[in-house]
Amino acid sequence: MSSNNSGAPLRLLVIVASTRPGRLGPAIADWFVRTATPDADRPDADRPGATPDGITVDVADLADIGLPLLDEPEHPASGSYLHEHTRRWSRRVAAADAFVVVTPEYNFGMPAVLKNALDFLYHEWAWKPVAFVSYGNTSAGTRSVQMAKQVVTTLKMMPIGATVALRIAESTRDGRVVASAALDRAARGVLVELSRVACALRPLRTGAGGNDATVGGPVEGLTLAEARPADLAELLVLQRCCWVQEAFANDTLDLPPLRETLDDLRASLSTWRLWCVRRNGRLVAAVRARTDERAWLIGRLMVAPDQAGNGIGSWLLAYAEGQAPAETTHCALFTGHRSTRNIRLYQRAGYTLSATADDTPDIVHLTKERQLTA
Ligand SMILES: Cc1cc2nc3c(=O)[nH]c(=O)nc-3n(C[C@H](O)[C@H](O)[C@H](O)COP(=O)(O)O)c2cc1C
Numbered sequence: 001m002s003s004n005n006s007g008a009p010l011r012l013l014v015i016v017a018s019t020r021p022g023r024l025g026p027a028i029a030d031w032f033v034r035t036a037t038p039d040a041d042r043p044d045a046d047r048p049g050a051t052p053d054g055i056t057v058d059v060a061d062l063a064d065i066g067l068p069l070l071d072e073p074e075h076p077a078s079g080s081y082l083h084e085h086t087r088r089w090s091r092r093v094a095a096a097d098a099f100v101v102v103t104p105e106y107n108f109g110m111p112a113v114l115k116n117a118l119d120f121l122y123h124e125w126a127w128k129p130v131a132f133v134s135y136g137n138t139s140a141g142t143r144s145v146q147m148a149k150q151v152v153t154t155l156k157m158m159p160i161g162a163t164v165a166l167r168i169a170e171s172t173r174d175g176r177v178v179a180s181a182a183l184d185r186a187a188r189g190v191l192v193e194l195s196r197v198a199c200a201l202r203p204l205r206t207g208a209g210g211n212d213a214t215v216g217g218p219v220e221g222l223t224l225a226e227a228r229p230a231d232l233a234e235l236l237v238l239q240r241c242c243w244v245q246e247a248f249a250n251d252t253l254d255l256p257p258l259r260e261t262l263d264d265l266r267a268s269l270s271t272w273r274l275w276c277v278r279r280n281g282r283l284v285a286a287v288r289a290r291t292d293e294r295a296w297l298i299g300r301l302m303v304a305p306d307q308a309g310n311g312i313g314s315w316l317l318a319y320a321e322g323q324a325p326a327e328t329t330h331c332a333l334f335t336g337h338r339s340t341r342n343i344r345l346y347q348r349a350g351y352t353l354s355a356t357a358d359d360t361p362d363i364v365h366l367t368k369e370r371q372l373t374a
Helices: 026-036 083-095 114-121 142-154 181-206 230-249 262-268 314-320 340-348
Strands: 010-016 056-061 100-104 128-137 163-168 222-226 273-279 284-292 293-301 332-335 351-356 362-371
Touching: 010 026, 026 056, 026 100, 026 128, 026 181, 083 114, 100 142, 100 181, 114 142, 128 142, 128 181, 163 181, 222 314, 230 262, 230 273, 230 284, 230 293, 230 332, 273 314, 293 314, 314 340, 332 340, 340 351, 340 362
Parallel strands: 010 056, 010 100, 100 128, 128 163, 293 332
Antiparallel strands: 222 273, 273 284, 284 293, 332 362, 351 362
């Protein structure tokens, strides 16, 4: 079994790219998962199953996911999503390190549902390898793959060389794959190559070696990505710089962000989602968020002092709000009662002050109702 050389588990997303009743796609995806990752439990969609050697496999069947034709008003590169179906799809794709697309060929091209699912997102795809398992008649689906490669490279995905191409007449019977040694070898070869390339690309996504996930922010050169352990030391330095101003404004050094250690930050990754923004490689902003019953708690919004005033804070706040899960009804955050600059930023973003707690009069709480959509 292949494993990821970096020691980090490889999170594989297998995308089933056909939706019609009676389709072959799920049977082919099922064969691929069982053959290439024989130790993986067939996971349920919400909780990807982990194999003993650390590979996790999530199968995203586009028929179940049921995305409508692209209905987001903003360009996906903004990362600002109006609809819950987009946010769900975004979380699923963002969580992956590598993709296997199981696709038929329709009229010498890729299925429209695949193109649509790709178009919905942008930076979630970037700097991740993708392999294709195609199927069809004489061409074994390879023309679909050629078309898809042209699209995925625009999204900064890296198509790998290893591939599986099934001729339906030879390789399937009664809607199932007829396994053979050659096909099994091809499936395992895909996983090995995917794993190696995912490992090599990982530094591009952590910001250590390049610009992953370039996003359309308010100034040029910004990249936004979910924080990785390698970001945390730099993040701690940024956090302390940012909260010095808060200490002056509120006349106290007794602020948790100033006391937090690297271990605290590491531990926070298990309970919070944390995003880092880099400008031309340098960490310039961050924010974190988590659910608390019906609230989407947003915290530790920080922008490097020399970058303040150029819109990064508002833009990142909007991004964090956009990541709120469907079950939440409002966003909530707090700040020092004398942090007038922060309070103004939050109010401009639509937050309103809620009652101050008697036991923490120095802290103001703000909330904003979420715009709920289908
Ligand atoms: C709309 C449509 C177009 C098709 N075009 C092609 C084609 O261009 N080349 C090919 O090899 N097979 C083509 N086929 C046959 C498919 O390869 C075959 O039906 C396959 O099972 C489709 O995948 P699915 O069952 O997962 O939908 C086409 C099938 C459909 C429904």
